[in-house]
Amino acid sequence: MEMQYIINRINEGNSTVVVDGAHFNQFNFQELPNSSIIFQENCLKKLVTYIKNTRNYKKEYGCFLYGKVIANNTIYIEDFGIDFASEKINVQPTKENVEELKQKVNLYNTKGRQYDCVVHFHTHPNLESSGYLPKQISDQDLFAYGILQNNFQLSNMGITYYIGCLMSDSSNGIQMSCVYYDNTGENFYLIQDLFYEDSKKQIKKIDFNNFDIVETRRWNFKPFYK
Numbered sequence: 001m002e003m004q005y006i007i008n009r010i011n012e013g014n015s016t017v018v019v020d021g022a023h024f025n026q027f028n029f030q031e032l033p034n035s036s037i038i039f040q041e042n043c044l045k046k047l048v049t050y051i052k053n054t055r056n057y058k059k060e061y062g063c064f065l066y067g068k069v070i071a072n073n074t075i076y077i078e079d080f081g082i083d084f085a086s087e088k089i090n091v092q093p094t095k096e097n098v099e100e101l102k103q104k105v106n107l108y109n110t111k112g113r114q115y116d117c118v119v120h121f122h123t124h125p126n127l128e129s130s131g132y133l134p135k136q137i138s139d140q141d142l143f144a145y146g147i148l149q150n151n152f153q154l155s156n157m158g159i160t161y162y163i164g165c166l167m168s169d170s171s172n173g174i175q176m177s178c179v180y181y182d183n184t185g186e187n188f189y190l191i192q193d194l195f196y197e198d199s200k201k202q203i204k205k206i207d208f209n210n211f212d213i214v215e216t217r218r219w220n221f222k223p224f225y226k
């Protein structure tokens, strides 16, 4: 399976196409140069709740998050939307999610657009026993991120950047990855550095190698849900 196959499906623009399998490891993608994402504390708290539920109920959770490109390849995320609709295991954005997205990316403040960046976030449960590789992003996920970048440019005030974010549960713990589809160069990139901003406005690295939702003492940042 070549990446070009998925990019061709993205360029066809038919969002109902199903692309099967998980052929690519996003951690091997080329890094978007000097890229980072900073999640505001409340947003990270939301993601932690999702992954806890994912572990408890063995199904996916997700939502859109919203933010702004604050410097070259640096994104600050400060808001999140309603939950994606849950099917048996998978989640899908619904009409309500998309309507909310349209409203949010058209918000303005005194400095212009409030949000020009949308994170498509979802979790993958640990289904290793069924041969499922939780670390690996699915082809359908990549396809969805590409469709968003190509087909969901909603504002006349400039480009909206869509980031795909996956948090997965595995026997090795929790992992999180963020990818960006550059539709000008037709390539997927990994955004390597993930931070959060605490209530004192301190920026701290999220180290998901040590992320553990069972033994909170092993977290390298303070658990939010105490």
Ligand SMILES: [Zn+2]
Residues within 6 Å of the ligand: 122, 123, 124, 138, 141
């Ligand atoms: Zn997925």
